[in-house]
Amino acid sequence: MGAMLDTEGKETSATHGAYRRLREMILTGVLPPGQKLKIEQLRGLLDTGASPVREALSLLTSDMLVERIDQRGFRAAPVSKCNFEEILLLRCNLEETALHASITNADAAWEDRLVLRHHHMKKASQNGARDFENAHKAFHMALLDNSKMPLLLRYCSQLYDLNIRYRYLAAGGSSYKKRDIAAEHQQILDAALNHDADSATRHLIDHYRRTGEYLSSQMEP
Amino acid sequence: MGAMLDTEGKETSATHGAYRRLREMILTGVLPPGQKLKIEQLRGLLDTGASPVREALSLLTSDMLVERIDQRGFRAAPVSKCNFEEILLLRCNLEETALHASITNADAAWEDRLVLRHHHMKKASQNGARDFENAHKAFHMALLDNSKMPLLLRYCSQLYDLNIRYRYLAAGGSSYKKRDIAAEHQQILDAALNHDADSATRHLIDHYRRTGEYLSSQMEP
DNA sequence: ATGTCAAATAATATCGATATTTTTGGAGTC
DNA sequence: GACTCCAAAAATATCGATATTATTTGACAT
Numbered sequence: 001m002g003a004m005l006d007t008e009g010k011e012t013s014a015t016h017g018a019y020r021r022l023r024e025m026i027l028t029g030v031l032p033p034g035q036k037l038k039i040e041q042l043r044g045l046l047d048t049g050a051s052p053v054r055e056a057l058s059l060l061t062s063d064m065l066v067e068r069i070d071q072r073g074f075r076a077a078p079v080s081k082c083n084f085e086e087i088l089l090l091r092c093n094l095e096e097t098a099l100h101a102s103i104t105n106a107d108a109a110w111e112d113r114l115v116l117r118h119h120h121m122k123k124a125s126q127n128g129a130r131d132f133e134n135a136h137k138a139f140h141m142a143l144l145d146n147s148k149m150p151l152l153l154r155y156c157s158q159l160y161d162l163n164i165r166y167r168y169l170a171a172g173g174s175s176y177k178k179r180d181i182a183a184e185h186q187q188i189l190d191a192a193l194n195h196d197a198d199s200a201t202r203h204l205i206d207h208y209r210r211t212g213e214y215l216s217s218q219m220e221p
Numbered sequence: 222m223g224a225m226l227d228t229e230g231k232e233t234s235a236t237h238g239a240y241r242r243l244r245e246m247i248l249t250g251v252l253p254p255g256q257k258l259k260i261e262q263l264r265g266l267l268d269t270g271a272s273p274v275r276e277a278l279s280l281l282t283s284d285m286l287v288e289r290i291d292q293r294g295f296r297a298a299p300v301s302k303c304n305f306e307e308i309l310l311l312r313c314n315l316e317e318t319a320l321h322a323s324i325t326n327a328d329a330a331w332e333d334r335l336v337l338r339h340h341h342m343k344k345a346s347q348n349g350a351r352d353f354e355n356a357h358k359a360f361h362m363a364l365l366d367n368s369k370m371p372l373l374l375r376y377c378s379q380l381y382d383l384n385i386r387y388r389y390l391a392a393g394g395s396s397y398k399k400r401d402i403a404a405e406h407q408q409i410l411d412a413a414l415n416h417d418a419d420s421a422t423r424h425l426i427d428h429y430r431r432t433g434e435y436l437s438s439q440m441e442p
Numbered sequence: 443a444t445g446t447c448a449a450a451t452a453a454t455a456t457c458g459a460t461a462t463t464t465t466t467g468g469a470g471t472c
Numbered sequence: 473g474a475c476t477c478c479a480a481a482a483a484t485a486t487c488g489a490t491a492t493t494a495t496t497t498g499a500c501a502t
Contacts, residue, residue, distance in 0.1 A: 013292060014456065039484070049457050051272065054485085058276050062283025064372065071234060071463065073484060086370050097314055149307050151285070155376060235486065260454070270487050275455085292493065294454060444502085451496070457489085466481070472474090 014048045018056035021046055026065045026076050027161060029168045033079040037066065063158055065165070081219045084166050088212040091159045095208075096201045098156055101147035103197040110146040111193055117142040118189050122182070133164065139185070143192060143204070167211075170218040179210065235269050239277035242267055247286045247297050248382060250389045254300040258287065284379055286386070302440045305387050309433040312380045316429075317422045319377055322368035324418040331367040332414055338363040339410050343403070354385065360406070364413060364425070388432075391439040400431065 022042070025031045042053045057074045060066035067077050102110070117139040124135035137160060144156055184207045191200035243263070246252045263274045278295045281287035288298050323331070338360040345356035358381055365377055405428045412421035 013454095038482095040482095049455095050484095051275075051456055054272075055276060055279050055455095058279040059283065062280065064375075071484070072465090083372075086372050090370075090372060090376075093314070093318055149310075151304075151307050151311060151380075154285075155311075159372075259452095261452090270485095271454095272486055276485095292454070293495095446499105446501085448499085449497085452494085454491105454493070456491075458487105459489100460487075461485085463484070464482085467479090469476105469478085471476080 014052040015055045018046050018048055018052045019059050022056050022060060023063070023065060026060070027165045027168060029165070031076045033076050033169070035076045037074040037076060039073070064162060079166065079169065081216065084216065084219065087159055087162050087166075088208060091156070091163060092205050092208055094152060094156050094159065095144060095204060098144035098147045098149065098152050099192070099201050099204055100197050101149060102144055103192060103195050103200060105146045105148060106195050113142050114189060114192060118185065121185070125182075137164075143188065166215055170215050235273040236276045239267050239269055239273045240280050243277050243281060244284070244286060247281070248386045248389060250386070252297045254297055254390070256297045258295040258297060260294070285383060300387065300390065302437065305437065305440065308380055308383050309429060312377070312384060313426045313429055315373060315377050315380065316365060316425060319365035319368045319370065319373050320413070320422050320425055321418050322370060323365055324413060324416050324421060326367045326369060327416050334363050335410060335413060339406065342406070346403075358385075364409065387436055391436050
């Protein structure tokens with residue numbers, strides 16, 4: 001048995017589907033930090049077998065969203081102010097490198113992609129938080145991806161996700177209300193299109209630091 | 222059955238054992254870059270079941286030593302000059318940050334650890350290449366680990382391993398013969414013990430770049 | 443000869459079941 | 473009354489088998 005029952009046909013494999021769903025649940029705080037992740041429980045929740053669940057948890061381990069404990073199974077990675085500050089610091093460091101390199105390699109195709117992503121992000125801000133999150137990440141990654149450095153991009157993507165998790169935990173998904181985020185994005189975009197690497201990185205890092213300070217202030221010690 | 226047959230009692234779990242052995246085989250080039258990694262073949266080679274093998278391969282995927290292809294299984298990650306240069310660049314960037322932070326947090330206990338690791342490394346250089354490699358990594362990680370930044374250390378460790386792989390591929394494990402590596406290590410150690418962050422990072426990065434240039438020259442385009 | 447399609451083969455992905463280990467709970471002792 | 477030790481329960485890790493998907497082979501038509 002075990003036939004293909006999904007009518008949607010979206011998930012390529014059970015493992016990948018489990019990975020994506022678990023990942024989203026951890027990022028958005030549905031599975032809270034430190035929570036024990038029992039195979040049987042998740043098997044029921046995701047309606048799949050134990051093997052895909054185990055493999056998905058293994059993959060999430062390397063994204064640092066799940067921790068493996070000895071022979072005692074898995075749990076959602078804990079959070080701490082200290083961890084958050086490390087993420088912020090590394091992000092600033094790595095994204096500065098990546099954005100510099102991206103601008104060094106700047107060409108028309110990249111600029112087009114950038115403008116497009118920015119436009120999509122603005123459009124998505126009318127829709128739900130889910131849509132905006134995706135578009136927001138796509139814009140930020142587009143800023144970096146012209147660096148043509150796959151390892152660096154991977155790290156930036158990982159750190160982005162770790163960071164977004166704190167945003168969900170602190171503010172239920174959108175701490176965007178107070179500041180004029182749109183203006184900050186516009187400044188970064190403009191500087192990038194002008195090939196002004198220093199200005200672009202400065203705006204980008206300010207953008208992160210400001211969000212970081214806000215989130216930090218929301219957290220206990 | 223599946224009883225505990227290992228007389229050594231070293232491996233905690235079949236998965237972890239498979240992970241370590243596969244990892245070593247990929248790092249040292251026993252499993253060459255790009256090679257298809259068939260479950261059945263590895264199952265026989267490691268004398269274990271399919272589940273531990275799969276899970277080990279999943280973990281290696283996140284170390285970027287193994288690539289997963291669609292629904293077509295796994296293969297050892299390919300290599301390229303471009304990839305090598307990215308590793309070198311990121312290593313310089315991240316280890317500079319880590320070493321600076323380590324020295325900022327410097328205390329007597331750290332200095333003791335450092336001296337000890339350096340001593341062990343010197344002693345191990347008389348033994349086989351395997352022993353030296355382990356001691357060498359331990360020394361380099363000890364330089365960084367006082368930064369108290371777990372994510373950063375993890376990335377540094379990953380990149381160290383990716384780099385060592387190129388050394389094995391280029392020179393069969395030891396490209397140490399030409400230069401006076403011992404002197405370079407001594408310089409780094411002395412600067413670190415003097416809390417001279419700038420000098421230490423400069424020596425460290427020179428150390429990497431020199432090795433990098435040598436390896437780069439050994440590679441095709 | 444060459445390209446195409448279908449059956450056969452091989453490999454992967456997944457399931458269900460078992461063995462191992464950890465945790466829990468309670469009886470007996472100091 | 474608190475602590476240790478042993479049995480019961482739960483959870484994990486692993487195995488063997490099956491279903492699914494990719495790859496190869498070979499026959500057929502062009």
